[in-house]
Amino acid sequence: DSGVTQTPKHLITATGQRVTLRCSPRSGDLSVYWYQQSLDQGLQFLIQYYNGEERAKGNILERFSAQQFPDLHSELNLSSLELGDSALYFCASSADWGKETQYFGPGTRLLVL
Amino acid sequence: GEDVEQSLFLSVREGDSSVINCTYTDSSSTYLYWYKQEPGAGLQLLTYIFSNMDMKQDQRLTVLLNKKDKHLSLRIADTQTGDSAIYFCAERSNQGGKLIFGQGTELSVKP
Numbered sequence: 125d126s127g128v129t130q131t132p133k134h135l136i137t138a139t140g141q142r143v144t145l146r147c148s149p150r151s152g153d154l155s156v157y158w159y160q161q162s163l164d165q166g167l168q169f170l171i172q173y174y175n176g177e178e179r180a181k182g183n184i185l186e187r188f189s190a191q192q193f194p195d196l197h198s199e200l201n202l203s204s205l206e207l208g209d210s211a212l213y214f215c216a217s218s219a220d221w222g223k224e225t226q227y228f229g230p231g232t233r234l235l236v237l
Numbered sequence: 238g239e240d241v242e243q244s245l246f247l248s249v250r251e252g253d254s255s256v257i258n259c260t261y262t263d264s265s266s267t268y269l270y271w272y273k274q275e276p277g278a279g280l281q282l283l284t285y286i287f288s289n290m291d292m293k294q295d296q297r298l299t300v301l302l303n304k305k306d307k308h309l310s311l312r313i314a315d316t317q318t319g320d321s322a323i324y325f326c327a328e329r330s331n332q333g334g335k336l337i338f339g340q341g342t343e344l345s346v347k348p
Binding site: 169179230 | 268270272278279280281282285325332333334335336337338339340341
């Protein structure tokens with residue numbers, strides 16, 4: 125157990141819908157990262173937050189957004205969902221903004237029908 | 238650019254050693270990682286190595302780093318059926334610390 129929790133574990137929804145994925149980092153970790161794992165793209169970095177502020181952006185679609193709250197948990201919002209958004213979404217946390225090892229949560233498996 | 242390459246499959250017999258290879262392109266990477274993903278599970282950190290090291294050993298795991306060739310390997314000694322999983326190599330970008338992952342190597346251990 126990495127200490128990073130993600131909810132829900134599974135999510136099934138329809139095209140055009142909006143979903144919110146939630147992540148709680150390890151106790152004491154200030155940085156949260158979101159990654160997407162899909163069959164065609166592999167594991168790709170989406171976005172990073174540090175202590176409530178956005179620090180880095182990767183290949184994140186404009187339909188996707190994230191935030192980190194004062195209690196340091198983070199949410200990834202996916203809207204206008206398409207079939208191709210079906211993937212495993214991982215959250216990772218680290219103690220600092222770029223220097224520490226990242227520990228991954230169990231992931232949220234999203235299926236868009 | 239940043240890119241990490243791995244071979245896709247490796248099959249070994251139980252008790253043999255497994256060697257999983259990885260090449261990366263960003264010579265400024267300071268940390269390189271190995272993660273393990275079992276079916277239906279998340280990413281488990283196995284080990285990591287600093288770029289100023291050539292080798293790191295942790296029980297059955299040995300990581301070798303050749304900075305000149307930008308080549309990283311993970312050796313698993315006395316491979317067990319429980320080691321069957323997908324192994325990901327990752328380099329940490331100097332731009333904010335994001336991880337750049339390889340495609341993953343599926344290790345199959347036959348009894």
